[in-house]
Amino acid sequence: MPVPETTPAEDLDLLIAAARTAGTIAQQHFRANPEIWQKGDESPVTEADIAIDRVLRTDLLAARPGYGWLSEETEDDAERLDDDRVFILDPIDGTRAFIDGQDSYAHALAVAEHGRVIAGVVYLPEKDKLYAAARDLGATLNGQPIRASAQRSEAGAQLLATKPTMKEAHWPGGIPPVKRVYRPSLAYRMALVAEGHFDGMATFRPTWEWDIAAGAILIEESGGIVTDGHGRDLRFNRRHPQADGVLTASPGLHAALLGRRRTA
Known part of the structure; x- marks a missing residue:
């Protein structure tokens, strides 16, 4: 489908709100003995993963009905290949850490356009760290600009x-x-x-x-x-x-x- 008239910055605002919603859902299940299943590849999935995927899919596609959808916890649909923009997300990245009660699990959400990511968020609710970036607008952590390392030498890296x-x-x-x-x-x-x-x-x-x-x-x-x-x-x-x-x-x-x- 044709790309809707939204900017990467507008998509980023949408992803930030969705990431915070994901964090709220995850924290309701974190260290609360969530139900766990094993997927076909033997990786675990919890009721929190499924709940986040369901809510975000509903909310995000309602906000951007012309976008495709690719998520770890949704059965893939080849129709996304015909969409100019697509949501790509992992409801909980680090599910094993989530199950073990470690605070380093994350929610990873992105929008790609014609094969390139134009907006993305990585949110760690237990650490209160929200990383965000949009094409040509820089990257931030909790609203403050961040820069990659300037390290050039392997020694000490x-x-x-x-x-x-x-x-x-x-x-x-x-x-x-x-x-x-x-x-x-x-x-x-x-x-x-x-x-x-x-x-x-x-x-x-x-x-x-x-x-x-x-x-x-x-x-x-x-x-x-x-x-x-x-x-x-x-x-x-x-x-x-x-x-x-x-x-x-x-x-x-x-x-x-x-x-x-x-x-x-």
Whole structure:
């Protein structure tokens, strides 16, 4: 469908309100023994995930009836491929952390237009941290501007990554001499890179769009570089909504890390 006459800033305001609604619902279930099911891929889903997905789908599509919908907790519909703009969201990113009572779960919401994210929000209600960005308008944390790290050297850099990500097989040019750190939510990891709290983030597993769409625009608008695991541009609202990993860092550090990903 044709793109409605709304700006990225207007979409961002809508996403911020929706993220806060998601946070209110999540907190009603957090540390309250929510009902849990196992999905076909053996990943868990809770009644909070389902409730947030249902409410946000109703509210967001009512506000933007011409937009498509892609969510981790909604059965995919190929009709979204015909829409110029699409909501891409993970009702709760870090569901296992949510179940375990950890406060680092997040709500990740984005709008993509013709394959590029134009607005995105990552909200951590338990930490009262709301990251937001819109195309060409910069990125913020709780309303204050944020910038990605200016780190250029691998030495001394802090890279958010799982232990398997740092195996030799992923780095033909040698494992980079960085300090590995970890946080449960992928969206939160990307937000922390946008904030400049860490210098980069890497994952080389196939990565769902709903986990990375909001984080991608946060990083781009904060001055960082974000690509797939092989240095290619990320595109969204694809038929199979997965990226081939994610590599993000400050410009100089990203180039150095990418160089180690390639064979001579």
